[in-house]
Amino acid sequence: MEQKNPRPNTYIGLINRFWRLDEIYQFSPAETRVFFYLLKIANVLAWPSAFPHADKRAAANCGISLAAFKAARNTLSEAGVISYTPGGAGHAKKTMYRICKCNEYQESEQAPRRMPSKPAPATKSTPATPTKAAPVSVQPQAYPEEPRLNAKSTANKAAHEAQTLQANSNPTRNTEGLLRNLRSLQASQEDIDKLLILSNHGEIGHPIWQLIYEAKNSNGAIKQPVRFIFSRLLPNANAVTN
Structure with a gap:
């Protein structure tokens, strides 16, 4: 019964994740x-x-052509927003779609619901043996250390994942998005070629x-954005911010 009712936090969490990725990928209206x-x-x-x-x-409901739909779908897949398995020939073979990170949000929301059910049987057994009160007093002493260990392990895991992502060049590049952003800043082709190399192709x-x-x-404070970017990427260049 729970799976038939969409959880609001799942919906909101996925939307917020999409807009955070939009700051990097600058999704087009069709992709959005x-x-x-x-x-x-x-x-x-x-x-x-x-x-x-x-x-x-799907293309008709989105109001775009089939080619534009597939191009938008590919960009969303490269960004890690969705994943899909193309269908075969014929009307019966449909594409299978998945919303990435959906299961993670659902699991995080289910966890608080499961926790209250575990202490219930423990309270029934504690009155039978008074000696069990001793572990209860010892347990709070261990709690201040556990979050610190978890925080350290989480930080180490995040650092390791960041290194592995950088080592894998193909999934961590967004060359098309970089070109789109640089052109919107009116960068010359020569500057674009240099920035592509400096950024490892996005x-x-x-x-x-x-x-x-x-x-x-x-808001107009940086009047020469391309030179501003060069001045930050190249320490020896003269900084131009206005």
């Missing part, structure tokens, strides 16, 4: 439309792990993404 359409379908179907859907129907996590974000959101 396709994501929210597939998210709506997953919501209507009560958040299955995967669901079939016809590409032509590697995700490279400082150039933060610099592009600062230049676009400076």
